Amino acid sequence: MFILFCIITTKLTAQTWIDVTQQYIQNPSFEDYTACPQSNSAYPGSMWIDSVVGWYAPTQGTSDYFNACNTFLNGVPSNWIGSNVPSFDGIGYCGFLSYSLEPPNYSMWSEYIQSTLIKPLKSNTSYRFTMRIKRANGFNFAVQNIGANFSENANTGFSGTKPYNLIPTVLNTSGFLTDTLGWTLVSGQFIATGNENYLTIGWFGDTISSDFIFFIPPDIDTTNGDSLFLTETYYLVDSLTLSELIFDIENFNVNIITPNGDGKNDYLDFSVYDLKKLSFTVYNRWGNKVFNSDNAQLKWNGKNNDGKQLSDGTYFYLLNATLESGKQITKHQSITILY
Structure with a gap:
């Protein structure tokens, strides 16, 4: 595969x-x-x-x-x-x-x-x-x-x-x-x-x-x-x-996003997956939560929950997803924001 x-x-x-x-x-x-x-x-x-x-x-x-x-x-x-x-x-x-x-x-x-x-x-x-x-x-x-x-x-x-x-x-x-x-x-x-x-x-x-x-x-x-x-x-x-x-969240391993509006790598798109539930949380390097969402149709473009663009740098995310089949998927790793 x-x-x-x-x-x-x-x-x-x-x-x-x-x-x-x-x-x-x-x-x-x-x-x-x-x-x-x-x-x-x-x-x-x-x-x-x-x-x-x-x-x-x-x-x-x-x-x-x-x-x-x-x-x-x-x-x-x-x-x-x-x-x-x-x-x-x-x-x-x-x-x-x-x-x-x-x-x-x-x-x-x-x-x-x-x-x-x-x-x-x-x-x-x-x-x-x-x-x-x-x-x-x-x-x-x-x-x-x-x-x-x-x-x-x-x-x-x-x-x-x-x-x-x-x-x-x-x-x-x-x-x-x-x-x-x-x-x-x-x-x-x-x-x-x-x-x-x-x-x-x-x-x-x-x-x-x-x-x-x-x-x-x-x-x-x-x-x-x-x-x-x-x-x-x-x-x-x-x-x-x-x-x-096919879109396969089990192999989700994205570690960079460039939300500068150039049409390339502008956002993470979870709407393409067959998800029943989603919990997506982003932390900065000090462990502070800067974004979270439970929207299974989420398209995250590097902004915090106040709608402000996060600064360049390395962040960490925790992803918990439930497929329509009921299978649970958990991912946690770093993600870099570049402009």
């Missing part, structure tokens, strides 16, 4: 990231299936991606499924991509063409995977989403704009295989995804609106012209000397996680 103490915002609180993957995302490492994949997907009759429990292809793009239950083309770790392509964890992963120009008309082709969330995300709540991405060896270019989109609607109304022109909720920020050996972490934080019911993963862009880097030299047209590129690249995805940021 990762604990974060905010020191660069208007209010000071203790916050904790908790793993809520299993509460929201079905089959997050693609382990479970209804049928072992026997080959790559083919629309419409052999969409093996649809055999992944909780997941499916939202368009006619033929995303693929790989699992150790298969020992040939779509196995793990050996498959049509290579003889040693292990998963990040477990025995399964999914694959998709992020972008391709398909002959004879060289129309755009992008593939996606999608899932219905177990329940909607919470309104006005901070989440952190992560996934592992690997570029498949043997394809001649790489892209950057691999991401994830949390949406209210399923986005399945798109016909054909054109890329989604959507703004992703989480987007890769580590540059071109070129690694074919390791799994690259793609992660991001966002605040949910509360209407998110679906998760879609793939390439998010409206043109490839600004999102590609080539690895394999082009063929040369012997008639005119033009360079001929096969524009196609394929990615694997594994190990999805979702964490929720």
